[in-house]
Amino acid sequence: MTQTTPVQERYTRFSCPNPQCARFNHPGEGNIVHRSWTGTHQHIERLRCTACDREFSEREGTLMARSKLPEATVEQLLKCQRWGVCDEGTADICAVDLKTVHRFQHVAAQRAETHHCQSVQHVEVQGVQVDEAHSKLRPKQVEWVHTALAMGSWFLLWVDFGPRTQGTAAALLAQVIARTQQLPLFLTDGWKPYTAALLQVVGVVYRRRRRGKVGRKPKPRLVAPHTLFYAQVVKVRNTAGHVVEVHRRVVFGKPRHDLRYPSVHFSRSYPVRTNSNSTNCCVEKALCACRRRV
Numbered sequence: 001m002t003q004t005t006p007v008q009e010r011y012t013r014f015s016c017p018n019p020q021c022a023r024f025n026h027p028g029e030g031n032i033v034h035r036s037w038t039g040t041h042q043h044i045e046r047l048r049c050t051a052c053d054r055e056f057s058e059r060e061g062t063l064m065a066r067s068k069l070p071e072a073t074v075e076q077l078l079k080c081q082r083w084g085v086c087d088e089g090t091a092d093i094c095a096v097d098l099k100t101v102h103r104f105q106h107v108a109a110q111r112a113e114t115h116h117c118q119s120v121q122h123v124e125v126q127g128v129q130v131d132e133a134h135s136k137l138r139p140k141q142v143e144w145v146h147t148a149l150a151m152g153s154w155f156l157l158w159v160d161f162g163p164r165t166q167g168t169a170a171a172l173l174a175q176v177i178a179r180t181q182q183l184p185l186f187l188t189d190g191w192k193p194y195t196a197a198l199l200q201v202v203g204v205v206y207r208r209r210r211r212g213k214v215g216r217k218p219k220p221r222l223v224a225p226h227t228l229f230y231a232q233v234v235k236v237r238n239t240a241g242h243v244v245e246v247h248r249r250v251v252f253g254k255p256r257h258d259l260r261y262p263s264v265h266f267s268r269s270y271p272v273r274t275n276s277n278s279t280n281c282c283v284e285k286a287l288c289a290c291r292r293r294v
């Protein structure tokens with residue numbers, strides 16, 4: 001049965017999705033009106049912007065957009081991903097095809113990344129723990145998961161996937177710098193490219209003064225800023241894989257005694273180990289993996 005047209009106040013939470021429109025991203029300006037009802041049960045409302053005549057669904061911009069699944073199923077799929085249920089298990093629980101699960105992961109991962117980029121900004125964090133973990137993908141693929149966690153709160157500042165190279169490490173560190181309010185303290189394992197990657201991102205150009213007028217001019221090089229503190233915590237393991245010794249090494253800066261880190265002082269105990277069968281390792285999935293380890 002066709003529903004009656006809701007009152008105009010209902011549309012104050014919508015805004016025009018057309019980037020070229022003057023009312024784009026401006027909800028509550030009275031330019032959104034009812035257009036029609038769509039869907040099998042005529043339960044999805046189509047709206048229209050009076051400024052640019054653009055028509056759009058009330059689901060635009062949500063996980064339900066262009067989805068034929070019931071809302072309850074989408075909610076269940078999301079919960080399964082949140083708690084790290086395997087793909088086959090998710091398909092069974094939600095009574096959907098495995099391909100549907102993979103398609104959903106793709107959409108949800110993109111949306112989670114966009115939301116993270118928009119929301120996680122100017123974070124006040126004193127220290128960041130950076131690590132990379134080996135991950136298996138289907139079929140017989142190997143990928144590295146690079147993560148940056150805020151010390152103390154375990155908030156996942158950024159997660160990246162790619163080869164274990166200095167470029168990936170620099171991209172991860174750049175994301176951390178972009179999301180934090182001030183230059184945080186960095187803790188990593190003993191992987192050497194982190195030092196160069198950190199200089200690549202936050203280093204300042206230093207040119208040594210030339211002595212006399214003979215010889216070549218000294219080349220400029222990147223050095224760590226005075227405010228940077230970077231330390232490495234290296235675990236030495238025996239053949240059985242047990243930690244037998246822990247080395248701590250300050251690479252840049254001096255220990256800042258004004259910082260307080262409850263129970264995480266110079267410790268790195270969180271590495272994310274994902275053995276996901278999925279090619280779509282979304283932020284949520286990595287987050288779940290982190291919490292399981294903690």
Ligand SMILES: [Zn+2]
Pocket residue numbers: 016017018021022023024049050051052053054
């Ligand atoms: Zn418009």
